[in-house]
Amino acid sequence: MGACPTIETDRLVLRPFRDDDLDDYFAMMDTPEVRRWLHLSDKFDRDAAWAQMAGLVGQWTLRGTGLWALEERSTGRFVGRAGLYNPVRVDWPGVEVGWTLDPSSWGNGYATEAGIAARDHGFGELGVDRLYSFILPDNLASQAVARRLGFRLLEERVMAWYLDAPHGIWVGERGNG
């Protein structure tokens, strides 16, 4: 399928994860805010973060989808992850646009900026007609990002891979972004 491309936006570089992102990546995932909103289990430790990072890189090779590491252009700082997520998973409706920022970078519009680049890559290079975001009903900040991408709430239902609460299934269609 090909490797993860590098994309530049006004303020960000979306680039492949590197092995030396691990400390920054785990620091982000280990913040109380990100742990809370992603419902990470206590077992999600530095080793699990590395395996996840490796899986994100590998998904690009296997499927042409995956998440990018987000770097702030003005500083070179790692600020988060975003991209197109499409794992092999029972009850996975299609390619998801996803975003997570280090809390120190919330409130700058970076998730929206990266989300737009991911959305455009999905509708463009990847050639899909529909993109999704799966967002829990109380995650208002993430819903706001989906809205800014032109996505709408299709339905709310419990997904087989997360039984604790229904997910909102947000959808974006090519040509409506």
Ligand SMILES: CC(C)(COP(=O)(O)OP(=O)(O)OC[C@H]1O[C@@H](n2cnc3c(N)ncnc32)[C@H](O)[C@@H]1OP(=O)(O)O)[C@@H](O)C(=O)NCCC(=O)NCCS
């Ligand atoms: C979801 C998440 C990425 C949203 O981050 P965010 O910083 O609120 O979202 P954006 O990057 O789009 O930024 C929007 C905010 O930046 C502000 N902003 C400042 N400068 C801006 C600019 N130049 N352009 C756009 N927005 C700007 C907006 O006004 C908005 O602020 P508000 O929330 O007070 O209205 C973040 O909350 C997060 O990482 N959460 C934990 C992980 C998570 O839940 N992931 C999603 C799972 S479904």
